[in-house]
Amino acid sequence: MAPPSASHYPAGLSLCGAYLGARPLLWASWSPVPTAQGKERSCGAELLLPLRCYILGQCLAKEGFPWLISAFPLARERQRKMEERRAYSQHGVLSHLETLEARAHELALKQEETEQQEEKLARLKARVQELRLQRDELRAKVDLQQKRLLGKEGVMTSGVPDAAQPSDRAVLEWKIKTVQAMLQVFYLTGISGKLTKRGVCFCVSTAYEGTYLDSYYVDLIIKPAVQIHRHSVPVFIPLEQLAKKYLQTDIKRFLSVLSDHLNAYVGRRYQADQLQEHFSDHLEGTLQRNSLCNVLAFNYNVSGKKETFLFSAKLLYGDLCRSLPTEAIISCTPDAPASLSEKTAAHSDVFRRVALHKAFNSFSSAEESLDQAP
Amino acid sequence: MENSIYQVYEDEIQSLEEEIKILTEKYEDGQQESTFFSDEEILMSIKSFQREFQGESKGRESPSDLKAQLEGLETDLSFLMKFTGIWLTSHSKKTVEKTGSRTIQRHRLSGNCHSLPFQLEFQLLEIKNKESVSAVITDLNIIMESGEYSSVSKFVSSTEEHGNLLQFFRSLSSYAEWYEHRRCTFLHFKNHRMVEVGRDLWRSSSPTLLLKQSPLEHIAQDRIQARYPDIVKLPEGLLGDYIVLRNPKLSGFELMIVWKIHIDEEGRAAPVLDLLTKVPEQVLEQKIATVENAPTCFRSMLLLFGIETAVENLIKVVGLKK
Numbered sequence: 001m002a003p004p005s006a007s008h009y010p011a012g013l014s015l016c017g018a019y020l021g022a023r024p025l026l027w028a029s030w031s032p033v034p035t036a037q038g039k040e041r042s043c044g045a046e047l048l049l050p051l052r053c054y055i056l057g058q059c060l061a062k063e064g065f066p067w068l069i070s071a072f073p074l075a076r077e078r079q080r081k082m083e084e085r086r087a088y089s090q091h092g093v094l095s096h097l098e099t100l101e102a103r104a105h106e107l108a109l110k111q112e113e114t115e116q117q118e119e120k121l122a123r124l125k126a127r128v129q130e131l132r133l134q135r136d137e138l139r140a141k142v143d144l145q146q147k148r149l150l151g152k153e154g155v156m157t158s159g160v161p162d163a164a165q166p167s168d169r170a171v172l173e174w175k176i177k178t179v180q181a182m183l184q185v186f187y188l189t190g191i192s193g194k195l196t197k198r199g200v201c202f203c204v205s206t207a208y209e210g211t212y213l214d215s216y217y218v219d220l221i222i223k224p225a226v227q228i229h230r231h232s233v234p235v236f237i238p239l240e241q242l243a244k245k246y247l248q249t250d251i252k253r254f255l256s257v258l259s260d261h262l263n264a265y266v267g268r269r270y271q272a273d274q275l276q277e278h279f280s281d282h283l284e285g286t287l288q289r290n291s292l293c294n295v296l297a298f299n300y301n302v303s304g305k306k307e308t309f310l311f312s313a314k315l316l317y318g319d320l321c322r323s324l325p326t327e328a329i330i331s332c333t334p335d336a337p338a339s340l341s342e343k344t345a346a347h348s349d350v351f352r353r354v355a356l357h358k359a360f361n362s363f364s365s366a367e368e369s370l371d372q373a374p
Numbered sequence: 375m376e377n378s379i380y381q382v383y384e385d386e387i388q389s390l391e392e393e394i395k396i397l398t399e400k401y402e403d404g405q406q407e408s409t410f411f412s413d414e415e416i417l418m419s420i421k422s423f424q425r426e427f428q429g430e431s432k433g434r435e436s437p438s439d440l441k442a443q444l445e446g447l448e449t450d451l452s453f454l455m456k457f458t459g460i461w462l463t464s465h466s467k468k469t470v471e472k473t474g475s476r477t478i479q480r481h482r483l484s485g486n487c488h489s490l491p492f493q494l495e496f497q498l499l500e501i502k503n504k505e506s507v508s509a510v511i512t513d514l515n516i517i518m519e520s521g522e523y524s525s526v527s528k529f530v531s532s533t534e535e536h537g538n539l540l541q542f543f544r545s546l547s548s549y550a551e552w553y554e555h556r557r558c559t560f561l562h563f564k565n566h567r568m569v570e571v572g573r574d575l576w577r578s579s580s581p582t583l584l585l586k587q588s589p590l591e592h593i594a595q596d597r598i599q600a601r602y603p604d605i606v607k608l609p610e611g612l613l614g615d616y617i618v619l620r621n622p623k624l625s626g627f628e629l630m631i632v633w634k635i636h637i638d639e640e641g642r643a644a645p646v647l648d649l650l651t652k653v654p655e656q657v658l659e660q661k662i663a664t665v666e667n668a669p670t671c672f673r674s675m676l677l678l679f680g681i682e683t684a685v686e687n688l689i690k691v692v693g694l695k696k
């Protein structure tokens with residue numbers, strides 16, 4: 001029987017020995033069984049250590065193992081198998097020893113694993129307890145605070161009897177947060193900014209009817225003359241012209257006019273987006289627009305009781321500071337009935353007065369009223 | 375198999391940590407929004423904080439850092455208020471709802487825009503998505519003393535309807551500038567004082583078709599020597615919207631210049647001036663062309679020379695100056 005090769009055994013067991021035929025000369029070097037902590041911990045391995053010499057010496061003893069085997073309950077099942085092989089020479093004994101070593105090693109690992117798992121579980125449990133406690137404390141704190149606030153609506157002075165005197169740091173931090181909140185309000189007014197080392201960085205915010213949209217930055221340098229250092233204004237807004245006209249004489253005026261342009265552009269874009277989103281069933285084909293959103297072309301349908309009428313619209317926004325078109329050219333298909341031409345005039349009027357995404361509402365209501373008329 | 379047990383615990387830990395975070399934020403917001411410290415208290419705290427802190431170095435920011443941060447923020451704020459003309463006198467906010475990505479806050483704001491006071495209340499809904507934060511104003515309430523300025527009250531109600539806070543501030547700004555300019559101009563003619571503020575505002579206000587700077591105006595201003603308090607009357611005071619020119623030597627003859635500031639639907643403020651003549655009945659019967667054409671001529675004069683010179687010329691006419 002050939003000696004079992006090292007690859008059959010778990011790491012840590014390297015069998016370098018030579019069968020010299022003389023059993024006592026058999027050496028087996030075992031590197032320590034590696035564990036997670038890098039220490040030899042398995043009791044099985046420890047047990048085996050002093051036994052090695054004994055076993056080696058007794059390697060011929062065919063009956064040298066029963067007590068050893070009984071120490072490892074897992075190995076008991078193998079005893080039967082082992083006994084079958086008792087008839088074999090020292091090869092069987094050695095391989096059995098190796099198997100036992102492997103077993104012990106496995107057991108050691110498993111034991112460690114179990115211990116680790118238990119430890120981890122204990123840690124998780126402790127953490128959950130800790131967090132639960134913290135959460136309950138916070139809940140109580142917040143409830144108390146809410147009750148206090150409901151009892152005393154609005155502003156409290158710092159001399160509240162049941163609260164601890166706030167620290168100086170807390171007072172300072174409170175003030176900082178208050179000022180930051182006010183600066184945030186300025187964002188809502190349309191023109192806000194921050195002083196920089198070389199000038200000011202203004203932020204122009206845009207909105208359409210309560211919905212705040214993009215904001216644009218203009219970084220100005222004050223010296224030697226007022227000039228734009230950097231900006232995030234899109235190219236189709238005539239920034240250079242405005243700067244040339246107003247920047248040197250009146251910065252506020254410059255920002256105000258720029259804000260008009262930007263708000264109008266953003267408003268037009270928003271209306272077109274809303275039209276595409278909410279009235280896609282009325283639109284035939286795609287809505288065509290340019291980047292400044294001051295020329296829009298689209299085909300739309302208005303359904304009456306009997307049939308659907310097709311129109312094509314071209315909207316021109318001549319005034320770049322307004323979000324309503326100056327011209328609305330509506331046309332219908334060449335073979336359409338004459339009555340439609342009246343409608344085109346009415347539609348054109350609606351487009352010029354009402355926001356684009358609200359125009360269609362008035363069309364459908366107009367149709368309904370027309371249908372109801374005798 | 376053991377993994378599922380861990381998973382249960384780990385899930386609970388995660389949800390607890392999130393809950394703690396939300397509760398902490400809620401508590402801090404509540405504290406922030408319900409306390410108030412006066413400026414003296416803040417100054418005292420700054421001083422005592424700096425004294426206490428000497429020698430200690432903690433992980434947190436030192437008092438000088440905090441003080442510097444506060445000063446930087448206050449400088450920015452006062453610059454903005456001075457630049458835009460919007461002086462916020464008080465601001466309070468209350469967090470009404472705060473879930474993972476949605477925050478609803480109720481704001482109360484009061485202040486002055488140039489000299490016009492306003493009070494606002496609104497709700498701000500902020501939704502955080504991956505790239506950005508979207509903000510929507512709902513439930514906007516504006517209180518402004520509009521009194522007889524019907525264009526202001528109409529504008530205010532349409533702004534409230536659409537929740538158009540941004541447009542409110544932009545329009546209020548331009549309206550307030552015109553308002554201030556009008557007041558200064560009236561004051562100038564009443565007292566014959568070179569009001570610097572008025573002149574600068576005038577030069578910098580929006581050049582609509584009615585205003586045109588011409589060299590004539592400069593000369594006219596520089597040459598004003600006479601006083602006109604006896605000719606110029608402001609029945610409604612400096613904040614009214616008309617001015618009456620009357621020569622005590624000529625009774626029964628009056629010129630009334632009405633100067634209203636109109637706000638259109640897009641929120642732009644523009645002055646609207648008109649001339650009204652009051653003549654004795656005999657003159658009316660004669661149907662003198664000059665009197666009938668006066669309002670039209672006044673409008674052309676406004677287009678050519680601007681407000682101040684046109685009014686100046688009328689005053690000279692009434693004062694019978696050569």
